[in-house]
Amino acid sequence: MAAFGTVFMPQMTLATFEDGQWSDIQTVPSDRLEFHPGAHVLHYSSTCFEGLKAFRHDNGDVCIFRMDANIRRMAQSSRLLSLPPIDEAQLHQMIVDIVTQFKGDVPTPPGSMYIRPTHIGTEAAIGKAAAPSMSSLLYVLLSPVGDYFAGGDVTLRLLLEENGQRCAPHMGMVKSGGNYASALGPISRARESVDADQVLFCPNGDVQETGAANFILIDGDEVITKGLDSSFLHGVTRDSILTLARDLGMTVSERDLTVDELIERAQKPGTEAALSGTAAVLTPVGTLIHNGQEFQVGNGKPGATTLRLREALNNVQWGKAEDAHGWLTRI
Numbered sequence: 001m002a003a004f005g006t007v008f009m010p011q012m013t014l015a016t017f018e019d020g021q022w023s024d025i026q027t028v029p030s031d032r033l034e035f036h037p038g039a040h041v042l043h044y045s046s047t048c049f050e051g052l053k054a055f056r057h058d059n060g061d062v063c064i065f066r067m068d069a070n071i072r073r074m075a076q077s078s079r080l081l082s083l084p085p086i087d088e089a090q091l092h093q094m095i096v097d098i099v100t101q102f103k104g105d106v107p108t109p110p111g112s113m114y115i116r117p118t119h120i121g122t123e124a125a126i127g128k129a130a131a132p133s134m135s136s137l138l139y140v141l142l143s144p145v146g147d148y149f150a151g152g153d154v155t156l157r158l159l160l161e162e163n164g165q166r167c168a169p170h171m172g173m174v175k176s177g178g179n180y181a182s183a184l185g186p187i188s189r190a191r192e193s194v195d196a197d198q199v200l201f202c203p204n205g206d207v208q209e210t211g212a213a214n215f216i217l218i219d220g221d222e223v224i225t226k227g228l229d230s231s232f233l234h235g236v237t238r239d240s241i242l243t244l245a246r247d248l249g250m251t252v253s254e255r256d257l258t259v260d261e262l263i264e265r266a267q268k269p270g271t272e273a274a275l276s277g278t279a280a281v282l283t284p285v286g287t288l289i290h291n292g293q294e295f296q297v298g299n300g301k302p303g304a305t306t307l308r309l310r311e312a313l314n315n316v317q318w319g320k321a322e323d324a325h326g327w328l329t330r331i
């Protein structure tokens, strides 16, 4: 099967911001864009994106999961990058329009239609290293995706990185291109040196997140994850999992977690760890690598609570459980 995110629907919705206002929504071919090589985004990385999914239910309905949370986050990213302000109602319409057009192509579970809104600064002004782009382009790409878990019983190996950081500390909560390029060096080195799947960034011992997913620790009835601050991306999946954990009567502790505490707790039988994100849903972590030593998390296998929380989330997304929190937008 094609790699995640390499197949695209042939059309996308697009709007441009010029002279202080947004254009009407256009539907255009999704295999090209036209803008000046001097565009702000290509030189000064004025870019942000979102990732969300539409799911097909047994009764034929297609539902988008937590669209409003993703739109709000994109508006926030745009603001923090000094891009033109997103018109949230218009972006809502752009997403609904394009998903409606390709409703028939939304895969059945465990597949889904991945939705990728992208916002870039297009002003042709290479003298603007220290000034915002006054024009921009917003588009919504669609990519049908399969099950990230085709691997079955696998768990991830994470390298704990205490010296480097994923991105500049004030940029962690912005879903912006440069942050991912900035994390590629450490991730590639971790793959080569210790065969790690991901790097868990823990600057000065503070457990934050991996390159593109949040980290959660599960100890019995308690779910522990870092409390929201500007240093890391505030995942919609993280928030959904914490909400479902509370619904199941679990204790949710949003607080700082140190590497020392993580390693100590991880080795207790019954402890579980997982990564959360739209693409990965909830991926079990089996091994932590720290200072040349490997620590198995619990029994090293996918944990029962991790699987239960993932199933609870999938059940809402797939229309198999009540949408008690109003997370679905029916197309």
Ligand SMILES: *Cc1c(COP(=O)(O)O)cnc(C)c1O
Residues within 6 Å of the ligand: 051, 175, 209, 210, 211, 212, 213, 214, 233, 234, 235, 236, 237, 238, 276, 277, 278, 279
């Ligand atoms: C997108 C992303 C996440 C996960 O966010 P979701 O809203 O759950 O998809 C976590 N960390 C980073 C760095 C991300 O880019």
